[in-house]
Amino acid sequence: MAKAKTVYVCSECGGISPKWQGQCPHCTSWNSLSETVQAPPAANGGNHRFQALAASSGEVQVLAEVQAEEAPRDPSGSDELDRVLGGGLVRGAVILIGGDPGIGKSTLLLQTLASVGARRKVLYVTGEESAQQVALRASRLAVDAGRVRLLAEIRLEQVLAVLQSERPDVVVIDSIQTVYTDVLSSAPGSVGQVRECAAQLTRVAKQTGVTMILVGHVTKEGALAGPRVLEHIVDTVLYFEGDSHSSFRMIRAIKNRFGAVNELGVFAMTDRGLKGISNPSAIFLSSHRDEVPGSSVLVTMEGTRPLLVEIQALVDEAHGQPRRLSVGLEQNRLAMLLAVLHRHAGVACFDQDVFINAVGGVRIGEPAADLAVLLAIVSSLRNRPLPDKLVVFGEVGLAGEVRPVAHGQERLKEAAKLGFCRAIVPQANAPRQGIDGLELIPVERLEQAVDYCRSSA
16 A cells, blocks of 8 residues: 655645745745645546445435434533533534633633543543643642543544544543644644644544544634634634633634534633633623713623623823724724714714723624714713613614614613613614513614713713
8 A cells, every 4th residue: 555645735826846845836935835645546547436436425315305413412511611612512523722822721621521521431632731730730620630531642643542442522632733643744733734633633533423622722813823724624613712811701602513603601710710600791891880971881792692791982182193992892993983973973083082992801893882882982072971771782874874783682681681771772673562671762863862862961
């Protein structure tokens, strides 16, 4: 049997070179060649290869006749992690979790393995830390480490041999950037090594039904390190977010073949590890003793979960070029909203510094925050607080109209549950039947919402 050999493939044009070069000889791109494995040629001709492929392939089926079954879930021991995963761990699934160094990835996974180990066989493969360091963490977290099997190894062939002999149900690889295979001569963490090791581990997970959890490094831009194909290979991609100066951590699902994306799990870092927070709206709302100008409460949606987030605005006289700064919200959209506010509501901020902040370190990407941002700006500019116990949501268009957003009923129910008694909402989101204890103020135009706040202040 022919031995597999390594070649260097250009990431720009796909050209193949027998050895590494600084410049691709095919498209002249610089530093685009990465090492990969070339499959050995088959001994038979093309017709024999096609016949073998056809014999190994499944039969063609009609899609309507395929029996679709929901994948069974196994609880991870954390309700917040199960929410992000779509209900729990799935057999044969490959999960990639990334985050900044020290954010708590290893802590969360060690707690998860200790919980799952009471029901299933688990294995923790550590490549960044020694066995003693992992044992110290387990002792500090006070988890039941008696059922967690540990392997300190970075050579892929040895890891696969242990998986074959141990046959665990759940495996954690910490991290995929430290694992290397003997087939490639490049260093661990290179594009070729990460791609080949992830592909082989994924193949083992699909063949044996083991749940594989890969820990990934992130670059200084916040993206997962390694080839982009790494995110395409796996079934689920989770990002661990959080401010290093805060004890709160958030896990966001970017890709999930077994559940909804954009789900959010909220944790608090304690001396006993990460604890799930069942009511995260409490950490995103500031407890002001008196109403203050420049503050509004937004009801945003993270996946299927409504969250109440405080939006703070500070408008001050500019000394020089006016500044526009936004934390947790898109800065380019802020400039557009200020132009809409001037054109359609007559509120000018061209000579003012405008600063926007979403409390709690949460990042808001949906346009439903437009109306809350603008009302917070108007409140700060006029130095008048908004009405007490008021929530706001709605998208603002360039023509000054307030557009409806998705899941309006769920947002209003969450606000009423937390004790809010007023809500400025788009006209199309106003329910036909009112919600007990909640006064609805439906608006169609931005100036209507500004006028209401002015008359109620």
